[in-house]
Each structure stands twice: as C-alpha cells, then as structure tokens.
Amino acid sequence: MPHIVVLGAGVIGLSSALHLQSTGHTVTIVARDFPSGSETIDAQAQINYTSPWGGAHNRLVPPSSAAEECEHAMSLRTFDHMRAVQTRHPEAGITFMKGIEYLEAPSPAYLALSEERARTELGMRGFRPLGKAELPDGVEWGCEYETWCVNPMVYCAFLLRRFAILGGRVLRREVRDPREIFAWAFEAGPVDVLVNASGVGFGDENVFITRGQTCLVANPCPATVTRQNADGSWTFCVPRNFDGGTIIGGTKEPNNWDPNPSPEVRETLLRKFAATYPQILDREGKFTVMKDIVGRRPTRKGGIRLEKETVDENKTIIHAYGLGGRGYELSWGVADGVAQLLSEHLESSTSWYNAQAGEAKL
Ligand SMILES: Cc1cc2nc3c(=O)[nH]c(=O)nc-3n(C[C@H](O)[C@H](O)[C@H](O)COP(=O)(O)OP(=O)(O)OC[C@H]3O[C@@H](n4cnc5c(N)ncnc54)[C@H](O)[C@@H]3O)c2cc1C
Structure with missing residues (x-):
C-alpha cells in the first residue's frame, strides 16, 4: 500500500487522514500545529492555525451557482457523516440541534425556499419557514432546520486520537x-x-485571510442562530457544548491582520446578539464573558483548491486548502474528494507501471 503524508492537522488534514486510513492506506500527518485543549492553547502563537478558532456550525446556504451546488453536496455528505460519527462516538464533540436563520434583506434564493424545495432538492431535514410573528425586529425572513455544531477543540482532538489509535503516525515539523x-x-x-x-x-x-473576531461566553444556548444584517455584517451564536460555552460572533474582515481583539467590537457583537435572541441572557439579563477570540479564515479567490498536481516531474501533491469560513461544514466532502483524487492517481499510475512492465516483458 502506498504511504501517504497529510501536511496539516486542522479539520481538513485530520478528516482526510482518517478517511484515507479507513481505505487501507498507510498515513502520516506532518504539521506545525496539532489540536490542544482550549484552556492551554496560545491564541496569539497559534493564530494561523484556524481550526481551534472556528465556530463551528453547519449553516444553510441555498446554492445559486455551480460552485455553490458542489459545496452544498459536500455539506450534505458532511452532515450524514457527522450523524454517523456522533451516533458511534457521543464523546466526539458533535451536537445535533436546531439551526435558526434570520435575514434582514433576503436574496431571491432564500425567498424562493419552500419546505418542498428544502426537503427534496436541498436534502434538508426539519426545514420550516418562520412566521412574521416569530421574527425579531428588523428581520424580513427566517427559517429553522436541523443542523449540527461541534466544539472544535474536542472534535479535532477526537479525530487525532482516532487516527493515532488506528495506527496513524504523527510528526510535528514546520516545512x-x-x-x-x-x-x-x-x-x-x-x-x-x-x-x-x-x-x-x-x-x-x-x-487571503478573512479575520474573524468572536466572543466566548459561558451562557448556554439551545440552537445555533445566525442573522444576516442588511449592512452586510453578521450576528450569530454557535453553542459549543461539552463545557465549551457559546461563541457569539462575528466579524468577517478580508486582509485584516490585526491579532488583537477590539473591546468595542465585543460590546457590539454581544449587544446585537442579545437583541436578536434575548433567551440567551442569564436571569440577570447578562452574558458571562470567558474570552475574546480572533481567527483567520483561509479564504481563496475562486474557491477551494481541491486538485492534483505533479511537481518535480514525478511527485504528486493533492491540494485541499482554502476552505474560508466553511472548513467544518465541508470537511468530509473534501476528504471524499481527496480520496477520489488519490484513487484516480493510483489507478493511472498502476496502469502506467503495468504498461511499462508489459513493454519490458515484450
Ligand atoms: C471566527 C471563525 C468562525 C468560523 N466559523 C466556522 C463555522 O461555523 N463553520 C465552519 O465550517 N467553519 C468555520 N470557520 C472556518 C474554519 O475554522 C476553517 O475553514 C477551518 O478551520 C480550516 O481548516 P484547515 O484544516 O484548512 O486549516 P487549519 O486549521 O489552519 O490547519 C492548517 C494545518 O496546516 C499546518 N501547517 C500550515 N503551514 C504549515 C507549514 N509551513 N509547516 C507545517 N505545517 C503547516 C498547520 O500547523 C495546521 O496543522 C470559522 C473560522 C473562524 C476564524
């Protein structure tokens, strides 16, 4: 069996490594950063390791282009796999719960979303458009559906542990x-x-990077809630569960390298979320703030790079990066893509080798 090295131990590297391992390959993970506990991780030193700083929840994005259709298929694949992992491993850090979307200025793709289309064409579970009386002030359109979120620290550590117990090797190196x-x-x-x-x-x-500032609070929340504001900004929460608190977010700032959280931004995020979903506040009407978070989404013009490249004439690299703000949502779909590219490559190399061997025999 060929020896595959996966460079990277974020959600994409870990999912891909586990997937390849499950199809019988010998796999080694090489990375500068590996999952570590949320209490001990150094936020500034590991700011370029995005996976610990993700929300991370799965959200409804009705596809309106071929690229979005492809991502949607990946998100459905991930949904099913998350369900299977959660059933087999309740300790994995995954929670299935209600997802709520609020839009102040919905696009035609959202307005056209009926229960029928959501269920049959988009493969969504539990979809229900919200009535006007259920919407917060300023919101034009809303819906709820069944979704999942993870506590990234617990989930990524779980993936790494599974990989290791199944015989995978890991090596901490920077290249x-x-x-x-x-x-x-x-x-x-x-x-x-x-x-x-x-x-x-x-x-x-x-x-390029898309900076995201969020705030971790201790207040629990029974749903993941996302509000798209008319000015293009976002107001959301992602319950992390497994004693991980709830993330209140969040900014999306392309090419902003500032590693320091802004106290003003924190106040704005908390105020806007409390106005959208006041049920999250404690009996005294407050949040219990645990910490501010700054992360850098690895975004790519033209979308994810998921393709095979031959370098130095005969070496093969399968690229799987540039997931932006959807690394968790698409992770098992990307892992599938990596496995497919690998199997196509191995089949073509085998036939090439066979052809060479055949020629030699002649
Ligand atoms: C605020 C915020 C909120 C988010 N919310 C969500 C969400 O709700 N849902 C969702 O799906 N996604 C969300 N994301 C996005 C998600 O976190 C990312 O898409 C995902 O973590 C990217 O994972 P990755 O494995 O590609 O990269 P990373 O997690 O950055 O991992 C990269 C790996 O490569 C290694 N590496 C890099 N360079 C080198 C080198 N030179 N030598 C050795 N090793 C190297 C690193 O050490 C690391 O192990 C959010 C992100 C942020 C910042």
Whole structure:
C-alpha cells in the first residue's frame, strides 16, 4: 500500500487522514500545529492555525451557482457523516440541534425556499419557514432546520486520537515547502503522495485571510442562530457544548491582520446578539464573558483548491486548502474528494507501471 503524508492537522488534514486510513492506506500527518485543549492553547502563537478558532456550525446556504451546488453536496455528505460519527462516538464533540436563520434583506434564493424545495432538492431535514410573528425586529425572513455544531477543540482532538489509535503516525515539523517532505526518511517508507491540507497553501496568490473576531461566553444556548444584517455584517451564536460555552460572533474582515481583539467590537457583537435572541441572557439579563477570540479564515479567490498536481516531474501533491469560513461544514466532502483524487492517481499510475512492465516483458 502506498504511504501517504497529510501536511496539516486542522479539520481538513485530520478528516482526510482518517478517511484515507479507513481505505487501507498507510498515513502520516506532518504539521506545525496539532489540536490542544482550549484552556492551554496560545491564541496569539497559534493564530494561523484556524481550526481551534472556528465556530463551528453547519449553516444553510441555498446554492445559486455551480460552485455553490458542489459545496452544498459536500455539506450534505458532511452532515450524514457527522450523524454517523456522533451516533458511534457521543464523546466526539458533535451536537445535533436546531439551526435558526434570520435575514434582514433576503436574496431571491432564500425567498424562493419552500419546505418542498428544502426537503427534496436541498436534502434538508426539519426545514420550516418562520412566521412574521416569530421574527425579531428588523428581520424580513427566517427559517429553522436541523443542523449540527461541534466544539472544535474536542472534535479535532477526537479525530487525532482516532487516527493515532488506528495506527496513524504523527510528526510535528514546520516545512518551508511541501516538496521537502518527499526527501524525508519515514519509518513507514518513502512518500508516494502528499496531501497539502495546510489551510492557506504555499505561495498561492489567490489566498487571503478573512479575520474573524468572536466572543466566548459561558451562557448556554439551545440552537445555533445566525442573522444576516442588511449592512452586510453578521450576528450569530454557535453553542459549543461539552463545557465549551457559546461563541457569539462575528466579524468577517478580508486582509485584516490585526491579532488583537477590539473591546468595542465585543460590546457590539454581544449587544446585537442579545437583541436578536434575548433567551440567551442569564436571569440577570447578562452574558458571562470567558474570552475574546480572533481567527483567520483561509479564504481563496475562486474557491477551494481541491486538485492534483505533479511537481518535480514525478511527485504528486493533492491540494485541499482554502476552505474560508466553511472548513467544518465541508470537511468530509473534501476528504471524499481527496480520496477520489488519490484513487484516480493510483489507478493511472498502476496502469502506467503495468504498461511499462508489459513493454519490458515484450
Ligand atoms: C471566527 C471563525 C468562525 C468560523 N466559523 C466556522 C463555522 O461555523 N463553520 C465552519 O465550517 N467553519 C468555520 N470557520 C472556518 C474554519 O475554522 C476553517 O475553514 C477551518 O478551520 C480550516 O481548516 P484547515 O484544516 O484548512 O486549516 P487549519 O486549521 O489552519 O490547519 C492548517 C494545518 O496546516 C499546518 N501547517 C500550515 N503551514 C504549515 C507549514 N509551513 N509547516 C507545517 N505545517 C503547516 C498547520 O500547523 C495546521 O496543522 C470559522 C473560522 C473562524 C476564524
């Protein structure tokens, strides 16, 4: 069996590594950052490791282009896999719960969303448009549906533990270029194929970061709630469960490298969320703030890079990065894509080798 190295231990690297391992491959994960507990993680030192700072919930995005259709299919695949993992491993950090969407200025794609279309065409469960009386002030359209969210620290640590107990190897290293890895000596043998799940890729001019400031509060919440404001800003909460509190968010700021949370932004986020969903406040009408969070979504013009590349004439890299704000939502769909690209590659190499062997015999 070929030896596959996955570069990256964020949600994309971990999901891909587990998926490849489950199809019988020998897999090693190489990464600079690995999951660690939320109490001890160094927010500033690991700001470029996005996965700990994600919400992370699965949201309804009605597709209105071919690329969005493709992402939607990945999100459905992830939904089903999350359900299976949650059933088998209640400790994995996944919770299924109600998702609520509020839109101040809904696009035609949302307005056209009937229960019938949501269920049959979009494959959504429990979809129900909300009546006018159920909407907060200023909201034009709303719905609820069944969804999931994860506590990222618990979930990513779970994926890594599963990978290790199933025989996967891990190596903490920082690389300048993924091609370095082809020259390394591994116990498991030379590297046949490398999966680049580094979040931002290496020198890809299309990649940029989208800063997100959120605030972790101790207040529990029974639903994930998202409000798209008419000015383009977002107001949301993601319950993390597993003693992880609730994330109140959040900003989306392309190319903003500021690592420091702004106290003014925190106040605005909390005030807007309390106005949208006052049920989250405690008996005294307050939030219990635990900490501010700043993360960098690995965004890419043109969307996710999920493709195979041949480098240095005969080395193969499968790229899986640039997930922006949807890394968790699409993770198992991306892992499927990686596995498919790998199997196509191995089939074509096998036939090439067979052809060579055949020629030699002749
Ligand atoms: C505020 C915020 C809210 C979000 N909310 C959601 C949400 O609700 N739902 C959702 O689906 N997504 C959400 N996201 C996005 C999600 O967190 C990301 O899409 C996802 O974490 C990206 O994962 P990744 O594995 O691609 O990258 P990362 O998590 O960044 O992992 C990259 C890995 O590559 C390694 N690496 C990189 N460079 C090198 C190198 N040179 N040498 C060695 N190793 C290297 C790193 O160490 C790390 O292990 C949110 C993000 C933010 C910031």
